[in-house]
Amino acid sequence: MVMKNRRVIMAQLPAGMLKAADFRLIEEAVPPLKEGQALIEVLYTLIDPIIRGWMVNWFGFVPMAPGALIPAMGVGRVVDSRSPGIAAGSIVSGMYGWQNYAITDGQTILLDQLPYGDQVMPIRGHDPELPLTYPIGILGVSTMTAYFGVKRDAPPIPGRNYVVSGAGGSVGSIAGQIAKMDGATVIGLAGTDDKCAWLTSECNFDHAINYRASDPATELKRLCPGGVDIFFDNVGGPILESVLDNLSLGATVLLCGATAVYNASGDKPNWGPKNYFNICLQRAVMKGTYCVDYHAEYPAAQEEVVGWIRQGRLMHRETIVEGLENCPAALIGLFRGDGVGKSFVRVSPE
Missing domain, CATH: 3.40.50.720 (NAD(P)-binding Rossmann-like Domain)
Incomplete structure (x- = not known):
């Protein structure tokens, strides 16, 4: 049976306030895995204002063109792996984009050739008390x-x-x-x-x-x-x-x-x-x-942040929208002032 992957792509270069017509939801077959690759089911994807700038290359990244997958950080589960370094069942995070499935070799999202580094990072096991959203949310x-x-x-x-x-x-x-x-x-x-x-x-x-x-x-x-x-x-x-x-x-x-x-x-x-x-x-x-500029110091900072949360000294909220198809509306709403704290779309059940 051929697996299907739904993906939200940029339909046109946005001009002015984002609108629904700037995005399109498409469906494609997931290609078979090659040696060294792993298939990730995206569980949560991030809704962040910077995506608007990425869409028109204001920040010096590789320019996007109509038809490109919308880039976004995500958390997912490895559902199949032909890579010795990525175990099936692992929880990982990286720049997976707005889609149901991503294929990775541990460095690059191969399904769309996103011009951003992909970090495969197991996040469950070392601290099972942390919610799945934390790596791209409060610790992101x-x-x-x-x-x-x-x-x-x-x-x-x-x-x-x-x-x-x-x-x-x-x-x-x-x-x-x-x-x-x-x-x-x-x-x-x-x-x-x-x-x-x-x-x-x-x-x-x-x-x-x-x-x-x-x-x-x-x-x-x-x-x-x-x-x-x-x-x-x-x-x-x-x-x-x-x-x-x-x-x-x-x-x-x-x-x-x-x-x-x-x-x-x-x-x-x-x-x-x-x-x-x-x-x-x-x-x-x-x-x-x-x-x-401080990337090397993230682990120590994240540890301190987790400590503050557990002590009740640092409050945070998450706004979670259901369904991949609602990613564009969630991003548009962000610029209207919708949502509090960090915003996500739940793409698949945990």
Whole structure:
């Protein structure tokens, strides 16, 4: 019997806000395994804003073309293996894309020639208490971005304020909590009252601003009368400009993401803030953070994060949508502000 593989591909290059017509669900036969290969059934796939940038090559990866599989991190189970290093039944994670099945040689997803490295990583056995989503969720790239962004690139100053945009998301919610652990007064910006309530009631943020229900500039001036000391920015756009208008002397602005402009039209969005010269006037520092710079330190950081979770010091949420066919809608919803914390699609039952 020939196995069928459903895959979500890019139907056309997106222009402006993502829409359903930018994606297409197709079905193909799974090719027979060759020596050295393994077949992975994808259990969970990640829904992440960066996928929008990958689709139009804003970040310097190999350009995607219509017909290409949508790339995304995933967790799966090895259902068949002709590779001595990959045992059938193992739980693995890697860049498997939005599909039911992926074929790997341990280094490359062979079914579509995705231009990203694939890491085969058994995740059950060393700690069976950890949920399957953890390797690509709370222990994945988003949390590592938050951890090293706060710990290394923009360390908090005890007693000073630390403002985080996109605070209801997987990076911002963790960054704010780590900054609070290190003694800062933490203020989060999020897009719904529910997210703001979660930040202050469970995540230990001191304040949360619903930027859709109030004016962020006015609220930041009220909460930070001496100016914003450190800003961890995941959003860009008008919120970044609001902060730049209210910097303290010698402030730090850490650029992590720009979700406000990911859905811009054209080859390149308008990244830059129009009031950037305030950085000069306030003798501030603006810099970027990129977690891959600290890749060798991930294991120690992940161990510390697991410890915080078990101690009840670090809160996180997962938004899980059912069904591969709903991946496009889940990604589109992410840019509307749907979901809290890290978002996944459950592709197959555990």
